[in-house]
Amino acid sequence: MSPHPDPLAPALDQFERYYTEKIWDWIPPFYRDEDGLASNPGVLRALVTILAQQAAIGRRSIDRLWEDPFIELCDDWAIPYLGDLVGTRLVHELNRRGRRVDVARTIFYRRRKGTPVVLERLTQDITGWEGTVVESFKRLARTRHGLDPELSEVLPDGATSSVVTPPGGWANLRSTARMQQLDGPFDAFAHTPDFRQLQGSLGRYNIPKLNVHLYRLTAFPVQFATPFSFADGRFSVDPSGRDMPLFRPDQRSNLDDWRIPQEWE
Known part of the structure; x- marks a missing residue:
């Protein structure tokens, strides 16, 4: 059953x-x-x-x-009527889940319209996949000015600009981990403005551009796993010893304290 x-x-x-x-x-x-x-x-x-x-x-x-007066419990035929009450533009009817969630959170979207938090949540609600939103103007190469914070405030603890790429600065090609994150949601390199029309990876970096990244890799808990032991004292959570990425559940449950997600979330 x-x-x-x-x-x-x-x-x-x-x-x-x-x-x-x-x-x-x-x-x-x-x-x-x-x-x-x-x-x-x-x-x-x-x-x-x-x-x-x-x-x-x-x-x-x-x-x-x-x-039927409640969006969480109503039949599908009542969703357009509830959506009309809050003045929302409905998602396509083939996306039954996305349509219901969109109407349920219309007021939430409207109060935070145009902010990264609502764009990220809207993407997750419509597609059903987790993801993040990247504002391209923050990834543009530029000269520093007086309104920029000190490098010691934006770099990780104990790091210097010689080992970590500073915001808007020159790329540190010695970091292999940063190279693997190139053009992804956690890309730390600065890019020159691209004025072309957005098409695939072209035209992604400019002041008015916004990039949406979806996480197609599904994370799930592993319980009662037998770790694989290496000769040098290291362990792997995969019994066969394969390299498996580890993720921490998203800790950003309070939307009022929303922040940009980290790579491991």
Whole structure:
């Protein structure tokens, strides 16, 4: 038996059985007895069963009306009406999940319109994948000015500009880890402005450009794993000794304290 019930499966409310017996009790006993003694018995009972099925459908429809005012519980047909109340532009109807989530969080989106936090959350809600948003103007090469913070404030603890690429500065090609992150969501290098129309990897870096990165690699917890031991005292969480990336669950649950995600989140 599947642990996740089918949301489209018929309800187990026994309404058909309830209304069948209720309507059958309303019929005088004389007709009920005649239905069992007739040459073709059970015709009246079959008619009562059909009436009970329609009564059950009507009862479920009435019960659903109590849930339809709530976007989390309403039927799909009610989503456009709720969306019209908050004045949102609906997602395509083929994306049933995205349409429901978009309407549910319209007020949240509107209050934080244009900020990176709402753009990141909107991307996750519509696609169902985690991701991050990168403002391209922060990745442009430029000269430093008086409003820039000191390098000691933006570089990691104990790091210097000789080992880490400073914001807007020259690229440190000696860092292999930074080279692997080139053109990704955690690219730390500065780029020259690209004024071409955005097409793939072309035209990504400019002041008005915004890059959205989706995480197609799914992270999942590993429990009761037997670590693989190396000869030099190191261990791997993969029993076969393969190099597997480790991730920490996203700690940015409080949207009011939102920050740019780190590579391991």
